[in-house]
Amino acid sequence: MEREHFSKVFDEELNTIREKLLEMGGKVEVMIANSMKSLVERDSELAERTIAFDHEINHLEMEIDERCLEVLARRQPAARDLRFITLALKIVTDLERIGDQCTGIAKRAKELNMEPPLKPYIDLPRMADWASMMVKEALDAFVRGDDTLAIKVCKDDQFVDELNEQIQRELLTFMMGDPSTISRAIKVNYISKCLERIADHATNVAEMVIFMVKGKDIRHTIA
């Protein structure tokens, strides 16, 4: 009975960590969407709000970290649970840094909104959608222990990398053709890099999930 109670409370604690991580993931997705919206719709006020919102992500990072440490100290979990908690600790760091990237996008958006538009944004929102989906799927894969989904995320990263390269090439032709576009093109290029890094963070999470599920480290074996 004592043991059953212990196990029930422990399960609840793990569930709370799971839920908090998903909550953090959901907020990060909102940040990705809003930072891009502030760029595409030239909405600098939304950019400001997005930058301020990063505070909530940071707060969740600290909260989840503390919860993980508490569970490790009080429950002394083993095997699979231990791996779950230590990966949760690493994953919050990735999520928090995705928030930082969104802040970077919103800051550049504010600057770009003060100048004439360089060109309509087509590939950047596509890239953002992919990156956001990768973040969501990587977290889903984590909480469900779904390595098939995690492998999909790792593969999707290549498409985002290709989009980033395509955008960079296009911006280069702009800059070559008209030097007055250089300053703006560099900012758009920065945003593209931010999105690529968001996708990289999602990939990192997915690789760690595969490790958790398979107990095998593929982080540095997949090309």
Add this chain to the structure above:
Amino acid sequence: MEREHFSKVFDEELNTIREKLLEMGGKVEVMIANSMKSLVERDSELAERTIAFDHEINHLEMEIDERCLEVLARRQPAARDLRFITLALKIVTDLERIGDQCTGIAKRAKELNMEPPLKPYIDLPRMADWASMMVKEALDAFVRGDDTLAIKVCKDDQFVDELNEQIQRELLTFMMGDPSTISRAIKVNYISKCLERIADHATNVAEMVIFMVKGKDIRHTIA
């Protein structure tokens, strides 16, 4: 007696993690130095070797991760030791990503070495020296539990950010003045960003050290 033996073995295990982390840090410093040397001295062969060397960093990441998990599972550490191990888990991730940044620098160096030099590199090597010192000091602060040194690292980050901005401004004037330099300037700019990110990783580590020592999370309170 039994207890004393346990505590001695446990201490040795923590020491091994400490040493392995310093070893990984030392190798990362070599990667920073060599990636920059391959650029400044136009040594593409060294760039190749630097890219290949990343394998060793990745290997150490996996090894330290495994050691941390083993200690958590078998020793069930509490309080300060627990915090040490969970931060070690996070820190290896930062170190591994510094290795990735060095790989990025070496790849760009190889490309730049195939074209005429854009300009002598003065600020970039300075930035690399600072970033490398920050990595070293952040790790020293970690293994010694020295929050004063960690605070210094956080402050130094500002100087690296300023150098990065200065380099970006300078490259912009190059590109504006002569569009034929744009493609090379973008690559130099990329390298500058890589160094800035290395310094960011060192800062992340330092912030976590302050958290470990003070038991207080300053990650999102220092401006």
